[in-house]
Amino acid sequence: xxxxxxxxxxxxxxxxxxxxxxxxxxxxxxxxxxxxxxxxxxxxxxxxxxxxxxxxxxxxxxxxxxxxxxxxxxxxxxxxxxxxxxxxxxxxxxxxxxxxxxxxxxxxxxxxxxxxxxxxxxxxxxxxxxxxxxxxxxxxxxxxxxxxxxxxxxxxxxxxxxxxxxxxxxxxxxxxxxxxxxxxxxxxxxxxxxxxxxxxxxxxxxxxxxxxxxxxxxxxxxxxxxxxxxxxxxxxxxxxxxxxxxxxxxxxxxxxxxxxxxxxxxxxxxxxxxxxxxxxxxxxxxxxxxxxxxxxxxxxxxxxxxxxxxxxxxxxxxxxxxxxxxxxxxxxxxxxxxxxxxxxxxxxxxxxxxxxxxxxxxxxxxxxxxxxxxxxxxxxxxxxxxxxxxxxxxxxxxxxxxxxxxxxxxxxxxxxxxxxxxxxxxxxxxxxxxxxxxxxxxxxxxxxxxxxxxxxxxxxxxxxxxxxxxxxxx
Amino acid sequence: xxxxxxxxxxxxxxxxxxxxxxxxxxxxxxxxxxxxxxxxxxxxxxxxxxxxxxxxxxxxxxxxxxxxxxxxxxxxxxxxxxxxxxxxxxxxxxxxxxxxxxxxxxxxxxxxxxxxxxxxxxxxxxxxxxxxxxxxxxxxxxxxxxxxxxxxxxxxxxxxxxxxxxxxxxxxxxxxxxxxxxxxxxxxxxxxxxxxxxxxxxxxxxxxxxxxxxxxxxxxxxxxxxxxxxxxxxxxxxxxxxxxxxxxxxxxxxxxxxxxxxxxxxxxxxxxxxxxxxxxxxxxxxxxxxxxxxxxxxxxxxxxxxxxxxxxxxxxxxxxxxxxxxxxxxxxxxxxxxxxxxxxxxxxxxxxxxxxxxxxxxxxxxxxxxxxxxxxxxxxxxxxxxxxxxxxxxxxxxxxxxxxxxxxxxxxxxxxxxxxxxxxxxxxxxxxxxxxxxxxxxxxxxxxxxxx
Numbered sequence: 001x002x003x004x005x006x007x008x009x010x011x012x013x014x015x016x017x018x019x020x021x022x023x024x025x026x027x028x029x030x031x032x033x034x035x036x037x038x039x040x041x042x043x044x045x046x047x048x049x050x051x052x053x054x055x056x057x058x059x060x061x062x063x064x065x066x067x068x069x070x071x072x073x074x075x076x077x078x079x080x081x082x083x084x085x086x087x088x089x090x091x092x093x094x095x096x097x098x099x100x101x102x103x104x105x106x107x108x109x110x111x112x113x114x115x116x117x118x119x120x121x122x123x124x125x126x127x128x129x130x131x132x133x134x135x136x137x138x139x140x141x142x143x144x145x146x147x148x149x150x151x152x153x154x155x156x157x158x159x160x161x162x163x164x165x166x167x168x169x170x171x172x173x174x175x176x177x178x179x180x181x182x183x184x185x186x187x188x189x190x191x192x193x194x195x196x197x198x199x200x201x202x203x204x205x206x207x208x209x210x211x212x213x214x215x216x217x218x219x220x221x222x223x224x225x226x227x228x229x230x231x232x233x234x235x236x237x238x239x240x241x242x243x244x245x246x247x248x249x250x251x252x253x254x255x256x257x258x259x260x261x262x263x264x265x266x267x268x269x270x271x272x273x274x275x276x277x278x279x280x281x282x283x284x285x286x287x288x289x290x291x292x293x294x295x296x297x298x299x300x301x302x303x304x305x306x307x308x309x310x311x312x313x314x315x316x317x318x319x320x321x322x323x324x325x326x327x328x329x330x331x332x333x334x335x336x337x338x339x340x341x342x343x344x345x346x347x348x349x350x351x352x353x354x355x356x357x358x359x360x361x362x363x364x365x366x367x368x369x370x371x372x373x374x375x376x377x378x379x380x381x382x383x384x385x386x387x388x389x390x391x392x393x394x395x396x397x398x399x400x401x402x403x404x405x406x407x408x409x410x411x412x413x414x415x416x417x418x419x420x421x422x423x424x425x426x427x428x429x430x431x432x433x434x435x436x437x438x439x440x441x442x443x444x445x446x447x448x449x450x451x452x453x454x455x456x457x458x459x460x461x462x463x464x465x466x467x468x469x470x471x472x473x474x
Numbered sequence: 475x476x477x478x479x480x481x482x483x484x485x486x487x488x489x490x491x492x493x494x495x496x497x498x499x500x501x502x503x504x505x506x507x508x509x510x511x512x513x514x515x516x517x518x519x520x521x522x523x524x525x526x527x528x529x530x531x532x533x534x535x536x537x538x539x540x541x542x543x544x545x546x547x548x549x550x551x552x553x554x555x556x557x558x559x560x561x562x563x564x565x566x567x568x569x570x571x572x573x574x575x576x577x578x579x580x581x582x583x584x585x586x587x588x589x590x591x592x593x594x595x596x597x598x599x600x601x602x603x604x605x606x607x608x609x610x611x612x613x614x615x616x617x618x619x620x621x622x623x624x625x626x627x628x629x630x631x632x633x634x635x636x637x638x639x640x641x642x643x644x645x646x647x648x649x650x651x652x653x654x655x656x657x658x659x660x661x662x663x664x665x666x667x668x669x670x671x672x673x674x675x676x677x678x679x680x681x682x683x684x685x686x687x688x689x690x691x692x693x694x695x696x697x698x699x700x701x702x703x704x705x706x707x708x709x710x711x712x713x714x715x716x717x718x719x720x721x722x723x724x725x726x727x728x729x730x731x732x733x734x735x736x737x738x739x740x741x742x743x744x745x746x747x748x749x750x751x752x753x754x755x756x757x758x759x760x761x762x763x764x765x766x767x768x769x770x771x772x773x774x775x776x777x778x779x780x781x782x783x784x785x786x787x788x789x790x791x792x793x794x795x796x797x798x799x800x801x802x803x804x805x806x807x808x809x810x811x812x813x814x815x816x817x818x819x820x821x822x823x824x825x826x827x828x829x830x831x832x833x834x835x836x837x838x839x840x841x842x843x844x845x846x847x848x849x850x851x852x853x854x855x856x857x858x859x860x861x862x863x864x865x866x867x868x869x870x871x872x873x874x875x876x877x878x879x880x881x882x883x884x885x886x887x888x889x890x891x892x893x894x895x896x897x898x899x900x901x902x903x904x905x906x907x908x909x910x911x912x913x914x915x916x917x918x919x920x921x922x923x924x925x926x
Contacts, residue, residue, distance in 0.1 A: 068540070069509035347579040350518035379518070386519050390878055390910075391527050393900040394569050395782055407578040414521070434515050435580055 006306035008044070008299060010314040012279040013173035013199040013257045015131050017104050019044035020274065020314055021295050024261055024282035025108035025134060025177075028292070030082065032092030036099065041292035042299055045104030047201075047282060050081035050136045051089045051125065052110040052148075063210040063220035063227075065236060074236035075285045076210045078221060078228050080142045081110050086121070090128040097129035105129070106175065110136040110148050113158065115165045122169040132172045135163065135197075137188070138179035138204025140231045150204070153179035156191035163195025173198040175259060178248075181207050185244045189254035201259035201282060202248060203241045205231025234285040238263030242276060246325050249277030265294065267301030274314060275321035333456065334448035337425040337441040339364075339418045345438035348414030352429035352439060354379060356416075363422035364429060369413040420444075481648055481668035481675075488737045494764045495659035498790075499563075499589055507593045511540040514585045517576055522587055525574035527906035528555035532571055536590055548598030549606040551591055556631040556909075557624055559595035559670045560653050561902045562588050563662040566753070568786050570902070599669065605676045610637030615919050618643065618695040619703040620687050623651020624901045625892025625908035626705035627674055629881075632912020634677035638919065641680045641699070643687055651707055652893075653901050655732040658757040660764075664735045689859040696860075696887060700922075701915050703881070704857070704867075704874060704890035705908060708850035708898055714749065718807025727758035727847035734761055743842030745769045747816050749804055751781035755847035756788065759796045762845070771839060773799045775821055775829065799839075803831060807844060815840045852894050873897050881911025882918065889915050 008019035022045035023029050023038055030049045038046055057079055065074035082089055097105055107125035111117045125133060137159055139149030152158045159176065166174050176192035178185055180203040189200055207229050210220050219227035241262020248254045260273030265286030273281050286294055311317045341352070341364075356364035357379050366382055367374040418429075430439040456462055502510065514536040522532040530551055538547035551558035567573070567588040575584030616639030619626040627649065630640035648654060654667040675681070687695070696702050711726040713719060727748065733739030746762040748755050751774035762770045772791065774781060777800045781788065792798075799818065806817035820835035857867050857874065868875045868884040874895050876882060881889040891907025893899065 068512035345580075347576040348517075348521065349515045349576045351515060354518040382519050386524055387529060389524060389529075390906075391525055391529075392896065392903050392906075393527060393566060395899065396784060407573050407575075410576075410579055 006303055006312050008303060008314065010279065012104075012259065013132060013175065015104055015173060016102075017044045017280060018102055019299055020270065020278075020280040021045070021298050022047055022104065022106070022259065022280050022282045023287060023292075024284040025050050025106075025136065026284040026288070027079065028284060028287045031084070031089075032096045035092075035096050035105070038287075038292045038295075039096075039100045039103045042295040043103075043292065045106065045131075045280065047106040047108050047134050048082075048089065048093060048130075050108040050110045050139070051086055051121070052081050053112075054083050054085055055080040055142075057083055058223045060221040060223065063230070064234070065210055072234055072285065072289050074208075074210065074232055075234035075288070076208050076221070076230040076232045077205070078141050078223075078230040081108075081136070081139065086124070090124055093125070093128040093130055097131075104131045106132045106134050108134040108136050108177070109166075110139065110143060113147060113152065113162060115168075118162060118165045119169045122166055126170065126172055130172060132175060132199075133166065133170055134175045134177050134201060135166060136177050136204075137162070137192075138177045138181075140179060140181050140205055140207050141229060150179040150181050153177075153188050153204070154182050156187050159188050160191040160195040163192050163197050167196035175199040175201050177204055177261075178202040178244075179204045180240060180244055180262075184247075186247055186251045186254045189248045189251070189256075193254060193256055197256060199257035199259065199279075200248060200254075201261055203237070203244050203262045205233045206237055206240065208232030233262065235263045235265060238269060242272060245273060245278060246276045246322065249319065249322055250325065265289075267298045267305065270298060270302060271305060271317075272321075274318050276325070277319040277322055279314070279318060329453040329457075331452060332450040333453060334446065334451050336444040336446050338420045338423040338444055339425070339427075339429050340440050340442045341416060341418055341429075342438050342440065343410075343415050345435050346410050346415045347435055347438075348410040349434060350414060350416060351432045351434065353416040355428050355432045360426050360428045361422060361424050363419040363424075364416045365419060366413065366416055368415055368417050373417070373419070375419060480672045482665045482672055484648065485665060485668065486737070487663070487665050488740070490740065491659060491734070491737060492663070495663075495761075498658075498660040499592075501596060502586070502589045502593045504593075507539055507590060510586055511536045511590055514540075515576065521574035521576060522571035522585075525570050526554075527570075527900075527902045528561070528909060529906075530554040530558065530571075530591070532587055535594055536585065536587070539590055539594055544594055544597040545601065545603060545606070547594040551594060552606065554909075555902070555905050556628050556674055557653065557670055557901065557905050558591060559599065560624075560657075560662055560667055561905065562591035562595055563666065564653070564657045564901050566784050566786075566900060569784060599673075605673050607631075607635055607677065609634045609677050612639075613637040613919075615639065615700045616641060616698075617701045617703055617915055618699040619705055620692070620695075621651060621705040621707055621892075621894075622646075622649040622681060622683075623705055623707050623892060624653045624904035625707075625911070626651075626703060627653075627671060627679075628905040628908030629703050629705065629889075629891065629912040629915070630679045630908075631674055631677055632909055633915065634679060636912075636916045638700075638916060639680065640677075641682065643682045643685045643695075645684065645686045647683050649681060649683070651705075652728075655735055656728055656754075657901070658731065658761065659735055660760075687856065689856045692856060692860050700887075700919055702888050703908075703911055703915065704883070704888060704894060705892045705904070706853055706890075707893040709853035710851045711846060712849045712851065714804055714846065714848070716804055716806055718809060718813070721807055721809045721813050722811060723809065723813030723842055724807065724844045724846070727754045727845050728850075730758050730845050731761060734765060741765060742767045745841040746843045746845060747771045747773060747839055747841040748845045748847055749773055749816075750847035750849070751776075751778075751783055751788075751798070752847060752849075753783045753787050755845075756783050756791045756796075758845045758847055759791055760794050762843070763794045763796060767843075770796045771799055771841075772796055773802050773804065773816075773818060773839070775801065775803050777801060801829070804844075805831070805836060808838065813842060813844055816844055850898060871897070876907075876911075877914075879910060880914030880917070881907060882914055886918065889918075 025047040029046045035046045061079040064072040067073040107130035137153030143149035144151040176197040259280045260278030261282040270281045433439040516533045535547045535550040571587045572584040619642045622642040622644035633640045650667045742765045746767040748759045802818040805819045808815040815838040820832045821829045874890040889911040891911045892904035
């Protein structure tokens with residue numbers, strides 16, 4: 001049976017989308033000319049750079065975290081909302097919608113917390129032709145000092161109130177963008193839902209200081225020797241975003257159509273957000289890093305994966321991973337895996353060995369050439385032996401046996417051995433191993449039925465004192 | 475301290491030399507060094523460190539480059555190998571650290587350890603920082619070191635760090651031995667060797683140049699010092715023992731290399747034949763090409779599989795246009811007052827496995843310069859003359875016999891290391907020998923002191 005040819009076309013809050021890939025409200029959506037080029041490149045939608053009373057920006061505005069030679073693992077900005085007049089932005093929205101009627105344009109909005117002001121901007125944005133509205137309750141820097149952005153998102157009452165004001169006027173879907181700079185994102189999500197929001201987007205950027213220049217002792221980004229906390233985004237924040245997305249989508253009082261944001265740069269990232277319930281995804285840092293062209297592989301790769309998995313539409317797999325995220329107390333305590341080192345793939349770096357000794361449970365040993373397993377040999381003993389070893393430069397004619405020995409095959413003594421009886425199955429060795437599939441975690445059949453902490457507690461098998469928990473808000 | 479000029483300022487570098495013998499492996503700049511340093515996996519008990527005769531903690535110095543701690547990186551290198559800059563350039567890393575890199579085992583390029591080491595050392599030298607070690611508190615003990623090559627220098631550094639006086643004696647006008655005079659200039663320029671030794675001398679090493687040591691002076695030094703280290707390298711060049719060997723136009727590889735490196739002999743004739751197929755022969759043949767020869771041959775008695783040159787050296791020579799003639803033996807040198815041809819005889823395997831000349835196979839190779847590179851023997855005469863019967867320094871197969879871990883000879887007051895003990899290996903082997911001997915001497919002297 002041939003697999004269905006999948007489509008990326010989808011509907012979000014009733015808005016028809018050519019594909020789920022939107023550019024987030026940020027510098028890549030600053031003006032109409034940019035947005036039209038982005039649509040030409042393949043983006044399905046764009047959330048316009050937040051419109052409000054024009055601001056004045058500082059110079060410089062961005063900084064980043066590089067990691068071992070890769071640039072911009074994490075990215076931070078202290079740029080504010082649009083610095084262009086409201087009417088210019090709205091005219092350009094109208095122009096874009098006239099020329100790209102099938103593409104989604106969402107107007108991101110941020111104005112002072114007054115009912116009439118919000119009514120006015122909603123009316124104007126919709127008159128310009130925006131397909132929907134995104135309320136920026138998340139901007140963590142600058143605007144928050146003026147009582148806007150995350151200053152709204154962090155106070156559930158404000159969030160609910162302003163959402164309600166907007167809903168009084170809006171004819172198009174209203175999406176509330178949530179700030180992660182809050183102890184529990186569900187509090188804000190519930191407030192938005194109570195206020196009548198049609199959808200949510202998450203996460204906005206995270207409060208951050210990316211670093212200090214060790215020469216000048218000045219923080220980044222540098223504005224005349226000073227800096228201010230900025231909004232953190234990029235690949236580094238994806239795990240935080242995924243968790244918050246899951247929290248929102250697993251909470252009935254919060255769950256709404258959700259546009260996922262946070263470190264998305266590839267179709268893989270996008271698929272993960274959709275598997276946790278997102279209907280669309282928004283991208284910023286990756287587009288700022290590599291340009292609009294990245295969307296080509298996001299489409300191509302996601303379609304290929306959908307074909308392989310037999311998913312015809314985004315809805316076919318949206319949220320499928322949500323049931324797999326559980327509270328810890330529901331996890332099976334009798335599930336047991338142990339590390340297995342595949343000798344044929346091992347290159348002998350011994351990173352698993354040092355990681356297990358120093359960072360885990362001391363159950364990986366260098367004793368394959370010992371007559372009997374030796375779990376008493378410590379890393380310090382291994383190093384001391386190496387120090388005493390005398391080595392010389394091999395000469396081809398004289399030392400034929402030693403030449404090339406090390407480069408082709410891993411010597412047995414360098415291949416670590418897992419003590420499976422003591423391995424707790426933590427994954428650390430497999431995570432540090434530089435070779436794919438060299439260390440795998442293999443399930444051990446211990447013959448025990450699945451049993452969670454909750455079940456164990458219910459059976460009275462847990463000593464008192466170990467099972468009492470403080471009440472949570474879940 | 476005497477008012478001598480720094481060693482590296484005592485020589486004038488000829489621009490032509492730098493031009494003809496540019497870096498075989500160009501330096502990394504910071505932008506290239508950082509990602510390369512980050513590529514290092516940081517192996518535990520790293521094979522590169524194990525393969526290095528001086529056991530430089532390679533992952534440690536590389537991670538210090540990655541963290542931007544360049545001074546710490548250089549200190550890590552120098553702590554294990556006082557000639558770390560020289561070794562970064564001169565080492566045959568393909569069979570040492572880089573050859574042992576685990577990256578080989580999953581189809582990745584090994585970490586460029588040598589170039590990273592050079593980056594760390596170059597940065598350190600450019601910073602103008604002093605040697606990051608202090609001499610130890612003076613003990614009043616002193617050691618005479620015969621030869622000022624890598625073994626003696628490394629030994630001297632260990633002694634000085636322990637407060638033991640180090641007095642080096644060398645026949646040449648400048649220190650470093652083969653590190654200074656014997657390494658192909660495109661690997662290690664003479665001036666760089668001297669720069670590194672100048673830094674080492676900050677430990678308070680006492681140099682005596684232009685001093686030949688014979689049996690009598692050795693006895694005197696033994697009497698004046700608490701121990702003696704023999705780092706005398708190899709001496710006598712093996713001869714072919716054929717007619718015409720005394721003609722002008724017959725030289726040896728080490729003289730050729732020292733000649734151009736010091737600027738004394740910067741030209742060669744058009745046709746050059748190098749006899750022998752070791753690494754030094756390759757260096758000499760490539761030098762001949764770089765010095766302007768148009769036809770350079772290497773002739774060897776056996777086949778490529780038996781040559782002692784490393785495979786990458788052989789490939790390098792071929793890439794420079796050096797031609798190889800295998801299974802031939804020089805049988806006569808033709809010429810009136812100077813060489814004009816080398817007569818060669820083909821060799822074939824006999825039934826008992828030995829190789830024998832093939833009668834009637836003689837042919838002549840026209841040449842104006844014949845460079846011998848067929849090995850060296852040790853200057854053993856003054857050693858065998860030295861000492862009473864029960865205090866002899868024992869020799870074996872032309873080398874001074876030592877305890878590998880301490881460098882001690884059969885005469886407990888004498889220690890040795892480097893080429894004179896191993897028959898001729900690399901600078902890094904000599905440094906490792908010298909280092910072990912330095913600690914060996916210090917331990918022995920301490921034991922003597924305790925007994926006394």
